Amino acid sequence: MPDFSIDIQNLSKTFGPVKALDDVSFQVEKSEIFGLIGPDGSGKTSLFRILTSLLLPDSGMATMEGYDVVKSYKIIRQITGYMPGRFSLYYDLTVEENLAFFATIFGTTIKENYDLIKDIYIQIEPFKNRRAGNLSGGMKQKLALSCALIHKPKVLVLDEPTTGVDAVSRKEFWEMLKKLKQQDITIIVSTPYMDEASLCDHVALIQKGKILSIETPANIRNAFSHPLYKIAYPDMYRLLTTLRTFSEAVSAHRFGDSIHVALKTRTGEKEVRSFLEEQGLKDVALEPVRPNIEDCFMDLMNDTHD
Amino acid sequence: MRTIGYIIQKEFIQIFRDKTMLPIIIIMPFVQLIVLVYAATFEMKQIDMVVVDQDLSTTSRQLISKFQGSPFFVLEGNTFSMDEAEDMIKSDKADIVMVIPNDFQKKLMSGETSAIQLIVNAINATAAGLTNAYSSYVIADFNKNILTENINFIQPIQTRSIDVSYSYWYNPELNYKIYMLPGILVILVTIIGAFLAALNIVREKEMGTIEQINVTPIQKYQFITGKLLPFWIIAMAEFAFGLTLGKLLFDIPIVGNLGLLFGFAGVYLLVALSLGLLISTMASNQQQVMFIMFFFLLTFILMSGIFTPVESMPDWAQKVNIINPFAYFMRVIRMVLLKGSGFSDISYEFYSLLIYASLIFSLAVWRYRKTA
Incomplete structure (x- = not known):
């Protein structure tokens, strides 16, 4: 049996008429950063809640570090660090009190695992007597990560950790994740930001x-x-x-100040230019571009629509 | 144990940091005890009376002055017209109308029976009952004098009658405050304890913090205990505080053993708080908690015997009171405070609540789900 950290087999979960998870199977290797990319409502959070034993699946099974998330939920809770999408620490407790509280509940102390969180915690330590509710978005997220790490988990489950966080903090955050990966922690992270996907070792597109x-x-x-x-x-x-009326175009999406158009094979720059000129659009700026994750995702989504 | 200790510590930090919670805990006993104890009284002080005296005789005037001499009655008006008297009841100016017929004295003097009519405004049935009782008492007293006077006058024989003398045990002056205060104390500690506990868990749900707690290896009983104990301590302190206020402001008698009373209060609060926690494990927001708590509190308080004696309730209602924790404490607190009952007198209530507490607590632990 291959050495997987997370093994998900045919997982399904429905909420009334909505299929939140439809026969999902995949594996996550040990100490890698596994990204889950998908639009809102694609099932990312449901999947994470099942992995962290907060939700029971309708069918299928999942193991983390070899432990079944349903049967061995007690062990799962010991070895998992979970950061929910919504900031879920106590607003009326200070930074230090929050951390100490979660450390104690996991039967450990801040001191014991200080090494693991040091890099992150050191950045918010100057504010350790400030209430968590008064922290900025980026600091909240660092505190939440510290709290999720305080018991030295083997698997870190991060649900949209960078949503609502400024660009600089986002970058810092991903650097921290890379460091954690080196400490043999498996990280499964969901994000709506396509640019973050390229920072993962593996990416799953979910819709x-x-x-x-x-x-x-x-x-x-x-x-x-x-x-x-x-x-x-x-x-x-x-x-x-x-462009969307162009019979040779597969798709056209807007990306900032330009449009990415995917063409049928064998169609080239010339055909596009002449089509646009026929339509009265002259002197367009046109250049070939390497696809990014978002292009691929859009493409995959189109395929499933058909 | 260490985990429970930390949850309790955390709860206390949060409670004392809450700028609205503390004042409520401190101010509520003052307001409830002072306002409610004075306001919620059944003593009739001023019964407005209208007299329709069609006789205008010495005897009828004697009867009227008898009423005027009573501390309960105020002669609001005198009229000859029945219509006018009725209007005064209709316009709420009078609580009672007494009609004395024109042959009142004549009949009495000739040894016949004379009738008078009392019309009582019974919008408030309790007040009407009391008005009726008081006026009957005055008339009966008057009757006795008439009887002896007349009989002595005509033929001096000894009258035989039963002379009843009363002694009101445990509250000799029938002081209504002494009766009400323990009851209000029960309501006070229940509201403080149960409401705070119930709102607390559901607030964690609303804030999402419960999500973070649920992924920790914390045991369900640890979580519920950690939520129950802080509010239990607060409610017990509130009880002591309220009792002290009662002693200082109203000088309520504390005949029984205080240790026994606090022991019982402790068990009672376990029931009340567990109920609150059970409700909050089932509800998903504070609004739902408020509605459900309000329903239970109102029903339980009115059935508990705080205003009306449980013994005079219909049989089924007394049976419903088996699940009404208020009813147990309401009975026991009065027994211990006013009567000085010992443990053997309240052991039934004590053990019943103990069983009740463990039942509801287990239910709350069981109902609290870490997994959806």
Whole structure:
């Protein structure tokens, strides 16, 4: 049996008419950062709640470090660190009190595992007597991570940890995760930010409770089979609607100040230009571009729609 | 144990940091004891009376002055018109109308029986009952004098009658405050304890902090105990505080053993707080908790015998009171404070509540789910 940290087999969960998870199976290797990317309501949180023993699956099974999340929930709670999507620490307790409280509940002390959280905690230590409710978003998130790590978990489950956090803090946060990975902690993290996906070792794209693909970020991008062009024009809306009528285009999505258009194979720059000129759009800026994770995700989503 | 200790410590930090919670805990006993004890009284002090005296005789005037001499009655008006008297009742100016017929004295003097009419405003049935009782007492007293006077006048024989003398045990002056205060104390500690405990868990649900607790290896009984004990301590302190206020402000008698009373209060509060916690494990927000708690409190308080004696309730209601923790404590606190009952007198209530407490507590622990 391969040495997996997390093993998920045919997991399903429905809430009334909604299929939150639909026959999900995948494995996460030991001490890797595994990213789960998907839009809101795609089932990420349900999956995490099952893994952390907060939710019972309807069918299927999941193990973490070899322990069944349903049967061995007591051990699961000892070896898992969970950071819910919503800040769930005590607003009216100080930074230090929050940390000490969770340390005690896990039967440990701040001192005992200080090494593990040192890099993170040191940044919020100057504010240790401040109430958690008065911290900024980035500091809240660092405190939550410290609390999730204080009992030296083997697996870290992070549900959208960077949502609502500024760009600098996000970058810092991912650097911290990389360091934790070196300490043999498996990290499974969900995020709505596509740019963060490329920082993971493996990425699973999830939509409507189904896993669309699991690959390394590089492979996901390599698997993108269509020629991709980045096009810009002053009247972006007109450009987009025009491109969507183009029979040779597979998809057209807006990315900031340009439009990414994926074309059918063998279609090239020339055809696009002449089509646009026919439609009265002259002098468009057009260049080939390497697909990013978002392009791939959009592409995969299109496939499932058909 | 260490885990429970830390939860308790955490709860106390949070309670004392809460800027609204502490004042409520301190101010509530003052307001409830002072306002309610004075306000919630059944003593009738001022019964407004209207007299329709159609006789205008010496005897009728004697009867009226008898009423005027009573501390309970105030002669609000005198009229000859029945319509006017009725109007005064309708407009709430009078509580009682006494009609004395024009042959009142004549009949009495000739040894016949004379009738008078009392019309009582019974919007408030309790007040009407008391009004009726008081006025009957005055009339009976008057009757006795008439009887002896007349009989002595006509033929001097000894009258035979039973002379009843009363002694009101445990509350000789029938002081209503002494009766009400223990009851209000029960309500006070229950509201403080049960409400705070119930709102607490559900607040953790609303804030999402329960999610973080649920992924820890904490045991369910540890969590519930850690939630119960802080509010139990607060409610016990509140009880001591309220009792001290009662002693200082109203000089309520404390005849029985205080240790026994506090022991019983402790068991009672276990029931009340466990009920609160049970409700909060089932509810998903503070609004639901408030509604459910309100329903239970109101029903339980009114059935507990604080205002009306349980013994005069219908049989089924007395049976319902088996699950009413208020009823037990209401009975026991009065027994111990006013009567000085010992443990053997209240052992039934004590053991019943003990069983009740362990039942509800287990139910709350069982109902608290760490997994959805």
